[in-house]
Amino acid sequence: xxxxxxxxxxxxxxxxxxxxxxxxxxxxxxxxxxxxxxxxxxxxxxxxxxxxxxxxxxxxxxxxxxxxxxxxxxxxxxxxxxxxxxxxxxxxxxxxxxxxxxxxxxxxxxxxxxxxxxxxxxxxxxxxxxxxxxxxxxxxxxxxxxxxxxxxxxxxxxxxxxxxxxxxxxxxxxxxxxxxxxxxxxxxxxxxxxxxxxxxxxxxxxxxxxxxxxxxxxxxxxxxxxxxxxxxxxxxxxxxxxxxxxxxxxxxxxxxxxxxxxxxxxxxxxxxxxxxxxxxxxxxxxxxxxxxxxxxxxxxxxxxxxxxxxxxxxxxxxxxxxxxxxxxxxxxxxxxxxxxxxxxxxxxxxxxxxxxxxxxxxxxxxxxxxxxxxxxxxxxxxxxxxxxxxxxxxxxxxxxxxxxxxxxxxxxxxxxxxxxxxxxxxxxxxxxxxxxxxxxxxxxxxxxxxxxxxxxxxxxxxxxxxxxxxxxxxxxxxxxxxxxxxxxxxxxxxxxxxxxxxxxxxxx
Numbered sequence: 001x002x003x004x005x006x007x008x009x010x011x012x013x014x015x016x017x018x019x020x021x022x023x024x025x026x027x028x029x030x031x032x033x034x035x036x037x038x039x040x041x042x043x044x045x046x047x048x049x050x051x052x053x054x055x056x057x058x059x060x061x062x063x064x065x066x067x068x069x070x071x072x073x074x075x076x077x078x079x080x081x082x083x084x085x086x087x088x089x090x091x092x093x094x095x096x097x098x099x100x101x102x103x104x105x106x107x108x109x110x111x112x113x114x115x116x117x118x119x120x121x122x123x124x125x126x127x128x129x130x131x132x133x134x135x136x137x138x139x140x141x142x143x144x145x146x147x148x149x150x151x152x153x154x155x156x157x158x159x160x161x162x163x164x165x166x167x168x169x170x171x172x173x174x175x176x177x178x179x180x181x182x183x184x185x186x187x188x189x190x191x192x193x194x195x196x197x198x199x200x201x202x203x204x205x206x207x208x209x210x211x212x213x214x215x216x217x218x219x220x221x222x223x224x225x226x227x228x229x230x231x232x233x234x235x236x237x238x239x240x241x242x243x244x245x246x247x248x249x250x251x252x253x254x255x256x257x258x259x260x261x262x263x264x265x266x267x268x269x270x271x272x273x274x275x276x277x278x279x280x281x282x283x284x285x286x287x288x289x290x291x292x293x294x295x296x297x298x299x300x301x302x303x304x305x306x307x308x309x310x311x312x313x314x315x316x317x318x319x320x321x322x323x324x325x326x327x328x329x330x331x332x333x334x335x336x337x338x339x340x341x342x343x344x345x346x347x348x349x350x351x352x353x354x355x356x357x358x359x360x361x362x363x364x365x366x367x368x369x370x371x372x373x374x375x376x377x378x379x380x381x382x383x384x385x386x387x388x389x390x391x392x393x394x395x396x397x398x399x400x401x402x403x404x405x406x407x408x409x410x411x412x413x414x415x416x417x418x419x420x421x422x423x424x425x426x427x428x429x430x431x432x433x434x435x436x437x438x439x440x441x442x443x444x445x446x447x448x449x450x451x452x453x454x455x456x457x458x459x460x461x462x463x464x465x466x467x468x469x470x471x472x473x474x475x476x477x478x479x480x481x482x483x484x485x486x487x488x489x490x491x492x493x494x495x496x497x498x499x500x501x502x503x504x505x506x507x508x
Contacts, residue, residue, distance in 0.1 A: 020043055020154070020155070021043065021154045021155035021156055021157065022040055022041070022042050022043070022154050022155070022156050022157070023040070023041040023042075023156075023157045023159070024038065024039065024040050024041075024145050024156060024157065024158050024159065025038075025039045025041075025158075025159040025161070026038055026039075026144065026158075026159075026160060026161070027161040027162075028132075028137055028160070028161060028162045028163065028166075028199060029161060029162065029163055029180075030161075031132060031134065032108075033110075034110060034111045034114070034131075034132045034133065035072065035108045035109060035110050035111075035132070036108060036109050036111075036132055036144060037106070037107075037108050038106065038107055038108065038109060038144060038145065039104060039105075039106050040104065040105045040106075040145070040146075041103065041104050042102060042103065042104070042105065042148070043154070044102075045099045045102060045148065045151070046099075046100070047098075047099070047100055048099070049095060049096065049097050049098075049099070050095070050096040050099040050102070050148060050149075051089070051093055051094065051095055051096075051148065051149040052074070052086075052093070052094045052096065052105065052146050052147075052148055052149075053068065053092055053093045053094070053146055053147060053148075053149055053324070053325065054067045054068035054070075054071055054092045054142065054143070054145075054146040055067050055068075055092065055142045055147075055193070055324035055325070056068070056091075056092055056324065056325045056326070057324065057325075057327060057387075058128055058140075058142045058193055058324065059190075059193070059194075059319065059322050059327075060128075060274060060275065060307075061125050061128050061274075062329075062333075062386040062387055062390070062393055063125060063387060063390055063393075064387065065125055065128055065129070066091050066092055067092060067112075067128075067129070067142055067143045068090075068091045068092020068093065068146075069091050069092070070109045070110045070111070070112060070129075070143055071092075071107050071108070071109050071146075072107055072108040072109070072110070073107060073108070074086055074088065074094050074105065074106075074107045075105070075106050075107065076096055076099075076102060076104070076105050077102075077103060077104045077105075077106070078101035078102065078103050079101060079103040084096060084098065084099070084101070084102060085097055085098065086105075092325075093149075093325075109143060109144050110132075111129070111130060111131045111132040111143075112126070112128075112129025112130055112131070112140075112143055113126055113129060113130070113131055114131065115131065115221070115261050116131070116259060116261050116270075116272070116283045116284070116285050117261060117263070117264070117270075117285050118263060118265060118268050118269075118270045118285055125272075125274075126272050126283055127140075127272045127273060127274035127281050127282075127283050128140055128142065128143075128274055129143050130143060130196070131259075134163075135166075135200070135201070136166075136198070136199065136200040136201070136219045136221070136259070137166075137197075137198070137199040137200070138196070138198050138257075138259055138281070138283075139196060139197040139198070139199065140193075140196045140281075141158075141186075141192045141193050141195070141196065141197075142193045142324075145158075145189075145192065147189040147324070149325075152188060152189040152190065152324075153188045153189075154188065154189070155185065155186065155187055155188060156185070156186040156188070156189065156191075156192045157175075157183060157184070157185055158172070158183065158184040158185075158186065158192070159181065159182075159183055160181065160182045160183075160184065160197070160199075161180060161181050162180060162181070162182070162199055163180065164179035164180045165201060166199045166200055166201060167199070167200065167201070167202040167204070167217070168182055168197055168198075168199045169197065169198050169199075169200075169204065169215060169217030169255060169257055170184070170195055170196065170197040170198070170255060170257075170279070171195050171253065171254070171255045171276070171278035171279045172184040172185070172186060172192075172195040172197070173185045173186075184197075190322065194276045194277050194278075195276060195278065195279060196257060196274075196276065196279065196281050197257075198217055198219060198257040198259065198281075200217075200219035201219070203217070203218045203219060203220075203225045203226065203227045204216060204217045204218070204227050205227040205228050205230070205231035206231075207231055207234060207235050207238065209235075209238060209239070209242075211242070211248065211249055211252065212238065212249050212251065212252055212253070212254060213252065213253050213254075214234065214238065214253075214254045214255070214256065215254070215255045215256070216230055216231045216234060216256045216258070217255060217256065217257050217258070218230060218258040218259075218260065219258070219259050219260065220260040220261075220262075220288065221260065221261045221262070222260075222262060222288050224288060224290075226258075226260065226290050226293055226294075227258075229290035229291065229293070229294045230256075230258060230290075230293065230294045230297050232294065233294040233295065233297060233298045234256065234297065234298070234301055236353075237298055237301060237302055237305075238305075240347055240348070240351045240353060241302070241305060241306070241347065243351055244343070244347045244350060244351055244422065245309075245422070245426075246422070246426060250308040250309055250312075250313060251277070251278055251308050253278060254278055254279060254280075254305070254308075255278065255279040255280075256279070256280055256282065256297075256301060257279060257280065257281045257282065258282045258284065258297060259281075259282070259283050259284065260284045260285075260286070260288075260293060261284070261285050262285075262286070262287055262288050263285050263286050263287060268285075268286075269284075269285060269286035269287070269296070270284075270285040270286070271283065271284050271285075271286070271296050271299075271300050273300040273301075273303070273304045274304075275303075275304035275305070275307035275308070275312070276312075277308065277312050280300075280301060280304040280305065282297060282300050282301065282304070284296060284297070299344070302343075302344040302347065303340055303341055303343075303344040306340045306343045306344060307336075307340055309340075309425060309429065310335055310336050310339055310340050310425065311330075311335070311336040313429055313433055313434055314335075314425070314428045314429055314432045314433070314438075315330070315336070315432075315437055315438075316330045316331075316332060316437055316438055316439065316440040316443070317437045317438070317439060317440065318330040318440055319437065320437035321437075329383060329384045329385070329386050329387065330383060330384070330440050331380040331381075331383050331384055331440050331441070331443075332380070332383060332440065332443055333379070333382075333383035333386060333396045333400065334379045334380070334383065334396060334400040334403060334404070334463055335443075337396040337397060337400055338379075338396050338397070338399075338400020338401050338403060338404050339400075339401075339404045339421065339425065341396075341397045341400070341401040341404075342401045342404035342405055342408070342421070343421075343422075345359075345362050345363070345366075345401065346405070346408070346506070349506045349507070349508070350506055350507050352507065356490060356508065359506070360480075360487075360488050360489070360490075363405075363488050364486075364487050364488050366397075366398050366401055366402055367402065367471060367482070367486060367487075367488065368486065369394075369398050370395065370398040370399050370402060370469075371486070373392060373394075373395040373398065373399065374392075375466060375467055375468045376466050377389075377392070377466050378463060378464050378465055378466045379395075379396070379399065379400060379403065379462075379463050380463050380464050381466075382395070382396075383396075399469060402469055402471055403462055403463065403469060404421055405474065406458075406462070406469060406470070406471070406474040407421055407424075407455075407458065407459075408420045408421040408505060409474050409477055409478060409501070409505055410455065410458055410474075411423075411424065411451065411455065412501060412504040412505050413477065413501055413504075414452070414454065414455075416504070417500075417501075417503070417504030419451075420504075420505070424447070424450065424451065427450045428446075428447075428450075431446065431450075432446070444456055444459045444460065444463075444464075447459060475488055476498075477498065477501055478494075478498055478501050478502035478505055478506075479491045479494030479495070479498035479499060479501075479502050480502075
């Protein structure tokens with residue numbers, strides 16, 4: 001579940017911008033039935049009808065959540081405190097027919113979930129909402145603060161009042177801070193949504209490496225501190241990712257927000273993650289076992305951190321110009337999710353952290369689960385229909401990932417090991433970095449220009465046409481076969497060419 005980085009306005013000059021933007025206040029000390037009171041002080045919008053909205057959907061989420069369903073009665077006032085007409089048009093939109101003199105809007109919002117547990121039934125997107133409790137708050141701004149349609153670029157100043165014993169962890173810029181109040185700044189609404197906050201008793205660890213400063217902020221509803229254990233797993237992960245990405249990490253500051261609640265069903269566990277440009281929110285429902293928690297965080301964190309490249313850095317115009325109400329879907333979830341997941345499963349063996357047997361266990365599970373999905377729709381078409389075809393969405397983490405494996409093997413074979421998907425993605429970063437989105441229909445042409453017409457045909461055949469992937473053929477090139485049960489096994493006597501290509505692919 002993924003949130004998207006958009007090109008942000010420069011963060012200098014915030015105090016001046018804030019005077020022209022929206023000033024929002026919430027007080028976590030003033031809760032009634034887990035509801036928060038919200039006050040927005042707004043600039044002048046002039047004449048003509050105005051629409052205030054909470055998102056129907058947010059970047060990285062591929063099912064409508066209708067966050068406006070959490071909002072209560074909306075009231076609007078002029079500068080003298082006189083009420084102005086405001087009417088609810090639909091679940092997440094309110095119309096102010098005569099906004100002249102509009103100064104302030106007030107409303108309350110409910111939390112999205114009481115506790116993160118395995119009985120949660122509303123989609124698979126818990127990490128796009130949050131919880132409000134006296135001892136801890138997970139705050140996704142898209143469920144609390146709205147925007148005015150056509151004015152999403154206005155800057156936001158957030159005044160957060162809180163109990164003095166709680167710490168607010170986020171990657172948002174802090175401009176003022178005292179024990180019971182913090183002021184944050186966001187360049188615009190997208191920037192605000194891109195930076196969740198967790199407010200909880202302090203349980204943090206810092207990881208400082210030569211090119212990145214990482215905050216690990218945790219909260220377990222058991223009251224036990226877990227941040228130090230989690231950080232021990234994240235530190236080597238970041239080192240491996242730096243090496244895997246060619247020696248440079250894509251961000252300089254990052255925050256991991258981790259919320260844990262123990263599972264009340266023996267043997268059951270669940271994890272959910274939502275990545276952002278400078279942070280990841282991870283929700284865990286599992287037994288209180290610090291090492292098991294840390295291992296689960298490693299897997300989720302690896303995938304989510306790789307999203308700082310895809311799609312947070314490299315993405316199409318559909319993502320760059322995101323519509324919170326009715327977004328256009330890109331054709332390339334195979335890249336945003338499939339390649340990201342491939343990086344997450346390929347890196348451990350490529351960097352020597354995983355044995356061949358361990359890698360094959362992961363690979364076998366991908367193949368096994370992929371076979372539960374039909375092959376009657378091309379991945380590019382499924383990507384554009386992701387909201388309507390929720391029953392097929394998970395296949396991007398399976399078929400999308402295995403396609404990227406096949407692409408990697410093909411690239412390594414044609415370049416004698418010199419060029420694979422790691423290098424391809426680096427080239428895509430150089431060509432389509434932040435602020436330079438690609439045209440959705442032109443990506444294959446761009447990849448073909450970087451690689452060759454044979455790779456262009458490879459993309460067309462396996463992404464644009466509905467068909468099963470020739471996984472057995474791809475693995476056969478590296479000396480791995482699928483046995484009678486469909487499990488990948490290493491051939492006992494691979495050829496010299498198979499051994500060489502496997503070494504180029506996974507380093508062994």
